[in-house]
Amino acid sequence: MNKKLMSGNHAIGEAAIRAGCRCYFGYPITPQNEIAEHMARRLNEVEGGVFIQAESELAGINMVIGASMAGARVMTSSSSPGISLKQEGISFLCALELPAVIVNMTRGGPGLGNIAPAQSDYFQATRGGGHGDYRTIVLAPSTVQESVDLTVEAFQLADTYRIATLILGDGMLGQMMEPVAFPDGKLPKPPVKDWTLTGAKGRPSRFIRSLLLDPVVEEELNWKLARKHERIAAHEVRYEAYRLEDAKMVVVAFGSAARIAKGAIKRTREEGLKVGLLRPITLWPFPHKIIKDVAKKVGHFLVFEMNTGQMVEDVRLALGGKGEVSFYGRPGGVVITPLEMSRVISSRYYQKGLK
Amino acid sequence: MGFKKVFSRPHSLKDAPFHYCPGCGHSIIHRLVAEVIDEMGIQEKTIGVPPAGCAVLAYNYFDVDMGEAPHGRGAAVATGLKRVLPDRMVFTYQGDGDIAAIGTAETIHAANRGERITVLFINNGVYGMTGGQMAPTTILGQETTTTPGGREQVRDGFPLNLSEMLALTKGSAYIERTAVTNPKNIMRTKKAIEKAFRVQMEGLGFSLVEILSPCPTNLKLRPADAWKWVEEKMVEIFPLGVIKAAKKG
Numbered sequence: 001m002n003k004k005l006m007s008g009n010h011a012i013g014e015a016a017i018r019a020g021c022r023c024y025f026g027y028p029i030t031p032q033n034e035i036a037e038h039m040a041r042r043l044n045e046v047e048g049g050v051f052i053q054a055e056s057e058l059a060g061i062n063m064v065i066g067a068s069m070a071g072a073r074v075m076t077s078s079s080s081p082g083i084s085l086k087q088e089g090i091s092f093l094c095a096l097e098l099p100a101v102i103v104n105m106t107r108g109g110p111g112l113g114n115i116a117p118a119q120s121d122y123f124q125a126t127r128g129g130g131h132g133d134y135r136t137i138v139l140a141p142s143t144v145q146e147s148v149d150l151t152v153e154a155f156q157l158a159d160t161y162r163i164a165t166l167i168l169g170d171g172m173l174g175q176m177m178e179p180v181a182f183p184d185g186k187l188p189k190p191p192v193k194d195w196t197l198t199g200a201k202g203r204p205s206r207f208i209r210s211l212l213l214d215p216v217v218e219e220e221l222n223w224k225l226a227r228k229h230e231r232i233a234a235h236e237v238r239y240e241a242y243r244l245e246d247a248k249m250v251v252v253a254f255g256s257a258a259r260i261a262k263g264a265i266k267r268t269r270e271e272g273l274k275v276g277l278l279r280p281i282t283l284w285p286f287p288h289k290i291i292k293d294v295a296k297k298v299g300h301f302l303v304f305e306m307n308t309g310q311m312v313e314d315v316r317l318a319l320g321g322k323g324e325v326s327f328y329g330r331p332g333g334v335v336i337t338p339l340e341m342s343r344v345i346s347s348r349y350y351q352k353g354l355k
Numbered sequence: 356m357g358f359k360k361v362f363s364r365p366h367s368l369k370d371a372p373f374h375y376c377p378g379c380g381h382s383i384i385h386r387l388v389a390e391v392i393d394e395m396g397i398q399e400k401t402i403g404v405p406p407a408g409c410a411v412l413a414y415n416y417f418d419v420d421m422g423e424a425p426h427g428r429g430a431a432v433a434t435g436l437k438r439v440l441p442d443r444m445v446f447t448y449q450g451d452g453d454i455a456a457i458g459t460a461e462t463i464h465a466a467n468r469g470e471r472i473t474v475l476f477i478n479n480g481v482y483g484m485t486g487g488q489m490a491p492t493t494i495l496g497q498e499t500t501t502t503p504g505g506r507e508q509v510r511d512g513f514p515l516n517l518s519e520m521l522a523l524t525k526g527s528a529y530i531e532r533t534a535v536t537n538p539k540n541i542m543r544t545k546k547a548i549e550k551a552f553r554v555q556m557e558g559l560g561f562s563l564v565e566i567l568s569p570c571p572t573n574l575k576l577r578p579a580d581a582w583k584w585v586e587e588k589m590v591e592i593f594p595l596g597v598i599k600a601a602k603k604g
């Protein structure tokens with residue numbers, strides 16, 4: 001397999017093209033501009049490609065809605081404040097059951113924040129983000145190769161479940177260059193879309209709407225979405241388990257933080273500390289079950305996030321009071337090294353008397 | 356011997372009673388749009404985008420594919436549809452609050468890109484569905500629930516002439532303002548809608564018809580008086596006629 005050296009942002013753009021994405025609408029914001037730039041170039045080359053640099057994030061996400069209604073595979077990307085602006089549209093996508101892929105290369109926030117790598121948008125991503133009772137699938141790659149693989153998968157998941165699917169990364173993942181391989185051979189066929197708006201030729205006219213004035217009908221939409229969420233939670237949980245076999249302590253981390261944690265665990269293992277890593281790949285649906293299972297053998301969980309403590313709530317929920325949870329966070333775009341993280345791990349390890 | 360049918364519901368309207376208030380212009384405009392679609396033979400290739408506002412339920416009436424846009428975002432949703440399906444007829448149906456307040460940016464930029472869509476902009480000078488608040492097109496002195504004593508320039512600003520603004524964009528190809536206040540104006544409105552659709556079909560650019568329409572309920576006037584009010588007061592601020600007609604090529 002031929003490998004190419006690419007940044008995460010370019011790789012996500014290229015993976016989208018390979019996955020059959022033919023429409024991109026977005027607005028510039030650092031640290032993800034290379035995605036839009038890649039799409040601008042490639043969508044000019046491929047047949048039926050549509051690229052618009054929208055006048056705002058609002059316009060961009062609503063163009064996504066229109067293109068998705070028309071049946072296209074469509075993507076937008078942005079970063080924290082821009083994703084906030086898109087939330088109304090994401091809520092509409094989910095209410096209207098329109099598939100779309102949305103990339104968030106998170107900034108250190110709140111407010112304008114900065115462009116350094118952070119995981120400040122975990123809550124926003126995993127709790128729906130906008131108004132109303134809905135969820136989005138959230139995929140969190142930790143390498144450039146995984147960004148490629150999960151982008152391809154994001155389109156398939158979005159189409160399969162007719163749901164907005166988020167890829168949650170950060171500036172480190174977006175800017176870092178690594179060798180990547182793109183899937184060759186045929187990708188699975190997208191499901192037949194029998195709901196698109198294409199003009200009522202040879203069939204009755206259709207409408208796609210989310211205004212349901214009758215509470216009983218609105219309730220049914222909410223339950224229908226809830227049943228879909230249950231199906232996704234039952235079938236689409238993804239995680240990586242690393243050196244759990246004999247672990248006495250497990251670090252739980254996602255994305256870039258997990259990558260740092262993995263390097264740290266390699267070091268602490270060399271020192272003889274029995275530490276493992278559990279890395280949620282789907283942040284929603286969250287891998288509750290594996291965490292609960294691991295707690296049968298492991299007493300201590302150290303959650304490491306590049307924020308002040310968001311996923312740690314899901315870890316506690318998953319454990320339901322079973323294991324002990326501690327948290328280490330570095331918000332604001334601070335990136336620690338695996339060596340520094342290994343010191344955090346070993347000090348906790350010894351504090352807990354886990355020898 | 357038999358009877359000849361000389362008047363009936365257009366094919367492009369469903370057999371459903373309108374929910375609009377007595378004297379409201381929406382029912383007339385819906386019918387005009389449907390007649391144009393029928394006459395142009397484009398029912399099977401037309402996709403409509405209804406707004407948030409009184410016409411949000413337009414998909415219950417138009418017998419063409421319809422996709423709901425969030426409030427103000429009609430032009431952006433229509434852009435997405437049209438770019439994927441460039442040979443379809445894509446129109447938005449938007450009120451004054453939807454298009455000239457919350458959706459101003461989307462509308463101006465769609466026009467400036469020369470997006471091949473048609474916008475039907477129904478201007479009644481008031482937020483109808485939410486109960487009669489000030490609209491961007493409320494005229495000075497007009498009483499609404501949020502302009503007690505009438506719209507006052509220093510406090511509330513001026514009414515916005517969006518169509519004239521849009522005409523300044525290079526991408527706009529056809530912009531006309533009409534009214535549905537009397538039979539003559541109604542026929543002109545129908546012609547304007549047809550013209551705007553043809554401009555889209557010919558790929559000339561962005562087309563828009565602004566239609567002044569009475570809202571007796573929120574003007575707190577009887578229908579006949581509301582229609583008169585539009586003709587006498589609104590037309591003064593929003594003059595009728597073709598605002599822009601770009602030449603081919």
